[in-house]
Amino acid sequence: MNDPNSIIEVKDLTIGYGERVVMRNLNFSVKKGEIFVIAGGSGCGKSTLLKHLFGLYAPISGDILFKGKSIVNSDEEERAEMLRDMGVMFQGGALFGSDTLLENVTLPMKEYTDFSQELIERSARFKLALFNLSGFEHFLPSEISGGMKKRAALARAMALDPEVLFFDEPSAGLDPRSSASLDQTILDLNASLGTTIIIVTHELDSIFTVAQRVLFLDVEKKTMTALASPEELKNDKSNPAVWNFFNREPF
Amino acid sequence: MSESTFVINRENTPEGLLLKLQGALNLQTAEKALSELSSLIRSGEKLSLDLSEVHYLDGQGVAVMIELKARCAARKAGFEIVSKSAVCEKMLGLVNTDRILPELPAYRRQESLFEQIGGATIDLYEDLKEIVRFVGECSIMTWQAVKAPSKIRWRSVLTTLETTGVDALPIVCMIQFLIGVILTVLGKSVLGMYGATAFIPDLVAIALAQELGPLITAVVLAGRSGAAYAAEIGTMQVSEEIDALRSMGFEPGHFLVLPKMIAAGIAMPCLLIFGNVVAIIGSIITCLLTTDVTLPAYVREVYKAVSFHMFTEGLVKAFFFAVLIAGISCMRGMQVRGGAESVGRCTTAAVVSGIFITILTDALFTILFHPPF
Structure with missing residues (x-):
């Protein structure tokens, strides 16, 4: 039975590359309007799981439901329809290098809406301004800093005002202040637009600032071993892997 | 101490x-x-x-x-x-x-000749499967584009047309000019022995229109634009731009591959015509300087030698070579996994496959247009 409060439901999911299993027996759901963090050590499969959640990779087995519909078994058209409700910010930004920031942001709007050129450009400029990129509309991605690239990527992910935003390691490579501002932006987006936000990260500061619930992936056991608020996980001594992670215990 | x-x-x-x-x-x-x-x-x-x-x-x-x-x-x-x-x-x-292991692990055993041949055969089989699959995908994509031409990214086609066509014009013309000169000198040394220098224009024009023109232009296209396509898509693969496209619901084939195939298909016949004209000019200059063939005689011979059928055969070949080179180069770009080293490897593979597929298709066309039986 599908839970009406869930926007994404993961059922008995096993993921991997070819026959190599990365994670198995994943069962969880993400609630509408929630800030949900997927955490775990480096190389545990966090980003791989995230890419499965928006249908980029096909799982080995199991199912992922988006608003009650299977994203795994959907055809191309249905999936494109679902992807319009999702925005993704990739780790390195993944901005199109030969396009300006404005062109990067306008691209999804041009493809998916019948808006006039003026409206599309106004909207794109507004999205860029939202992330402090006014004045940089005609810059190429190679001409701006790493932090700005992430913000531009976020503006592009927000182009169609999606219901769910996926972040792959948003604070990777950012200085502490930029990282803190990005965290604040995530909180603002969630509070003002009610956007459901799913973040992959291992930055504890970020997790404690933004996360409402944290899914912990255990690299040794190749499955999820905890799902709770960050405070609960920090104080949970029953699960050594989780406790070590949240209390920065060295190996 | x-x-x-x-x-x-x-x-x-x-x-x-x-x-x-x-x-x-x-x-x-x-x-x-x-x-x-x-x-x-x-x-x-x-x-x-x-x-x-x-x-x-x-x-x-x-x-x-x-x-x-x-x-x-x-x-x-x-x-x-x-x-x-x-x-x-x-x-x-x-x-x-x-x-830390007290015993160092044995170094990887050198594969025997049989294992190497077997491995290479399996790789080749997998690669051919991949090519067939890609050709299938491209055909479906082309059919969809024919059904709905308004969905084609024409702006992208125009940009690629400029880099693949206009920018390649100087190098194609220079090479074809030299080919015209070489063919004339060669023709003079062979035909001259029989006192048949008057037929040099026939030799040059037929060779260029039917075989050498499309082939040389295709090799330039594979080396120049094919490599660029593979490197561009490969780098996009590494920087997750392809994933970003997919995450927005865009099919990379439609978005990146199709415009390149269309642009190459348009650019190549144009390049061929320009290149052949320049090659003929090269040949005329050489003829006038080294033989007693006059300009009117040269032009007359060319008109007589090259039929409309021959001219179209060259253009048809050029179109197919270009579409295949663009397609296979994009496929190599899509195969990039990992980092810079893989981009380099796939770019090299793009040029090699592009030239190979050109020669293979040329052989098939020759059998088709001139059945041996």
Whole structure:
């Protein structure tokens, strides 16, 4: 039975590359309007799981439901329809290098809406301004800093005002202040637009600032071993892997 | 004692040999120390080391200890470090040396000739499967584009047309000019023997229109634009831009591959016409300078020699070569996994496959247009 409060439901999911299993027996759901963090050590499969959640990779087995519909078994058209409700910010930004920031942001709007050129450009400029990129509309991605690239990527992910935003390691490579501002932006987006936000990260500061619930992936056991608020996980001594992670215990 | 001095003092004890090491065990002394210490291992006896006067031990020094222990084990000799200086204590305590394998794993076995041939055959089979799959995908994409031409990204087509066509014009013209000169000189030396220099224009025009023109232009396209397509898509693959496209619901084939195939398909016949004209000019200049063929006679011969059928055959070939080169180059770009090294490998593969598929298609066209039976 599908839970009406869930926007994404993961059922008995096993993921991997070819026959190599990365994670198995994943069962969880993400609630509408929630800030949900997927955490775990480096190389545990966090980003791989995230890419499965928006249908980029096909799982080995199991199912992922988006608003009650299977994203795994959907055809191309249905999936494109679902992807319009999702925005993704990739780790390195993944901005199109030969396009300006404005062109990067306008691209999804041009493809998916019948808006006039003026409206599309106004909207794109507004999205860029939202992330402090006014004045940089005609810059190429190679001409701006790493932090700005992430913000531009976020503006592009927000182009169609999606219901769910996926972040792959948003604070990777950012200085502490930029990282803190990005965290604040995530909180603002969630509070003002009610956007459901799913973040992959291992930055504890970020997790404690933004996360409402944290899914912990255990690299040794190749499955999820905890799902709770960050405070609960920090104080949970029953699960050594989780406790070590949240209390920065060295190996 | 200087930094790089290393001394071994021997002492016989009832249990075996006790070696008191002095000095530094580092990059400079490691190799010599290992060979000297190894020569002192006696089968069945214990080798004891006193490191209390070793004032410097680096990673190489630790490696000497691990290797020495392994060599002692191989000769059934005991191994013990009886005393350590503070520096050694710290350095050897950094890692649990027992966890580092005493036996080095055997180097990967060299594959036999049969295994290599087998492996290469399987790779080739997989690659051919991939090509067939890609050709299928491209055909579906082309059919969809024909059904709904308004969905084609024409702006992208125009941009690619400029880089693939206009920008390639100088190099294509220069090469074709030289080909015209070469063919004329060659024609003169062979036909001249029979007093048939008047037929040089026929030779040059037929060769260019039917075979050499499309082939040479295709090789330039594969080396120039094919490599660029593969590198561009490959880099996009590495920087997750392809994933970003998919995450927005865009099909990379429709978005990136199709415009390139269309642009190459339009650019190549144009390049061929320009190139052939320049080649004929090259040939005319050479003819006028080295033979008694006059300009009107040359032009007349060309008109007589090249039929409309021949001209169209060249253009049809050029179109197919271009579409296949663009398609296969994009496919190689899509195959990039990992980083810069993979981009380089796939770009090379794009050029090689582009030229190969051109020759293969040319052979098929020759059989089709000129059935041998």
